[in-house]
Amino acid sequence: xxxxxxxxxxxxxxxxxxxxxxxxxVLMLRSKGLWSKKGGxxxxxxxxxxxxxxxxxxxxxxxxSKPDNVPIVMMVFLVGFFVWFAMYKATANDVRVAHxxxxxxxxxxxxxxxxxxxxxxxxxxxxxxxxxxxxxxxxAYKIMNLRVNAAMTKGALGMGEASAxxxxxxxxxxxxxxxxxxxxxxxxxxxGDDAPLRGALESAYRIAVINTFGGGANExxxxxxxxxxxxxxxxxxxxxxxxxxxxx
Numbered sequence: 001x002x003x004x005x006x007x008x009x010x011x012x013x014x015x016x017x018x019x020x021x022x023x024x025x026v027l028m029l030r031s032k033g034l035w036s037k038k039g040g041x042x043x044x045x046x047x048x049x050x051x052x053x054x055x056x057x058x059x060x061x062x063x064x065s066k067p068d069n070v071p072i073v074m075m076v077f078l079v080g081f082f083v084w085f086a087m088y089k090a091t092a093n094d095v096r097v098a099h100x101x102x103x104x105x106x107x108x109x110x111x112x113x114x115x116x117x118x119x120x121x122x123x124x125x126x127x128x129x130x131x132x133x134x135x136x137x138x139x140a141y142k143i144m145n146l147r148v149n150a151a152m153t154k155g156a157l158g159m160g161e162a163s164a165x166x167x168x169x170x171x172x173x174x175x176x177x178x179x180x181x182x183x184x185x186x187x188x189x190x191x192g193d194d195a196p197l198r199g200a201l202e203s204a205y206r207i208a209v210i211n212t213f214g215g216g217a218n219e220x221x222x223x224x225x226x227x228x229x230x231x232x233x234x235x236x237x238x239x240x241x242x243x244x245x246x247x248x
Contacts, residue, residue, distance in 0.1 A: 005057065035087040047080060103201055104134055107180045110196045121183070130179045138176065141169055160229020163221040170211040170218060177205035 011017055033039050051073075054060050064073050108131055111121040121127055144165045151157040181188040181201050191199030212218045226232040 029087075032091050035084065035091040037088070040084045040088065043080070043084065047077070103180065103197065103204060104131075104138065104176070106197055107131070107183055107201070111183060114196075127183055130183055134176050134179055137172055141165075141172055144168065158228060160225050160227075163216070163224040164229060166216065167218045167221045167225070170208070173208040173211060174205065177201055177208055181205060 011020060028034050031039075034043065055064070063069060108122075111127055111131065114121045116124070122131075148157060148162060148165050151161065184196050184201060187196045189199065189202045190196075191202075223235055227234055
């Protein structure tokens with residue numbers, strides 16, 4: 001027990017604890033399994049066991065059992081929980097974004113196998129146009145991403161081009177989900193086992209809006225495109241805000 005205490009006390013020095021926490025967190029970011037429900041449960045159990053082990057020390061018990069310190073102990077666990085919850089949601093969103101093409105393939109397969117008016121859904125001209133438009137737009141977005149990655153590798157990426165790809169991609173995600181929902185009709189919003197995609201498209205459409213302001217609001221990105229890409233003057237938002245205030 002004394003050896004464990006010495007190790008903990010040594011690692012608690014700021015120069016070691018800060019470095020260890022940062023390095024551990026970086027390694028944790030590379031392991032998506034930790035940000036799942038199973039990973040969260042494992043971290044909760046491990047943290048609880050370490051806390052219970054620390055309670056065996058009389059001095060630690062006296063400190064954490066004081067009424068003023070009880071909320072602090074609770075906050076430590078709450079901070080850990082909300083960090084995990086934020087990363088859990090971020091990981092889930094990454095999975096949904098990455099599944100954009102599989103969702104298209106599933107919608108295409110549904111349209112090819114579902115009967116409608118003596119034929120199949122895919123036989124409808126407007127369905128063919130919608131699916132073709134989605135595939136073409138996604139392919140264009142992939143090419144744009146490749147161009148941005150190539151420019152970034154060469155150190156020649158401009159702010160205007162980067163912002164344009166960000167705006168196009170985030171709003172395209174919404175548009176693609178909306179068009180695929182139109183193909184599925186009412187079946188797209190159902191989440192039962194008999195639903196075509198079990199509500200995955202409807203969920204993707206609702207969550208897609210997050211990326212329009214995450215990583216830089218699209219409204220500000222458009223200003224960057226205008227100023228850095230097209231060399232246009234800055235939008236006079238401050239002036240309009242002052243005018244609106246004066247009118248009030």
